[in-house]
Amino acid sequence: MSPRTRATAKSSTRDVLIPEKLYFRIGEVSRLCHLPAYVLRFWETEFPQLKPVKSSTGQRMYRRKDVENVLRIKHLLYEEGFTIPGARQHLRSEARADKKQDPLPFPERSTSDLKYIRQGLRDILTMLSARR
Numbered sequence: 862m863s864p865r866t867r868a869t870a871k872s873s874t875r876d877v878l879i880p881e882k883l884y885f886r887i888g889e890v891s892r893l894c895h896l897p898a899y900v901l902r903f904w905e906t907e908f909p910q911l912k913p914v915k916s917s918t919g920q921r922m923y924r925r926k927d928v929e930n931v932l933r934i935k936h937l938l939y940e941e942g943f944t945i946p947g948a949r950q951h952l953r954s955e956a957r958a959d960k961k962q963d964p965l966p967f968p969e970r971s972t973s974d975l976k977y978i979r980q981g982l983r984d985i986l987t988m989l990s991a992r993r
Contacts (some may be wrong), residue, residue, distance in 0.1 A: 884922040894931050
């Protein structure tokens, strides 16, 4: 890739504004990402993250997440210089790291708060048991 093409790839990857739509056809994704459709079809075979659904007419329909993944893959390959297997491995390790860093959905409670809650639940259970 020539330096001029590489510079264009850099600016287009960062500056792409994805329209607020549910689905994009392959031609739209091709124009948005400045990539030929055959590259997108090839990447579908190489990257499990790209899974466009097919319409009843067989047209590939990319979701927003798919378009974001295309841009991420393009960045890794064209700007970071990854090989396809290297980019695939990098995306896989990013996904694993994201899963490990998800915080628990519950706020931390002190032990005295938990004891108070537990006692309240016991009191409710006692009241319910007495009703029988």
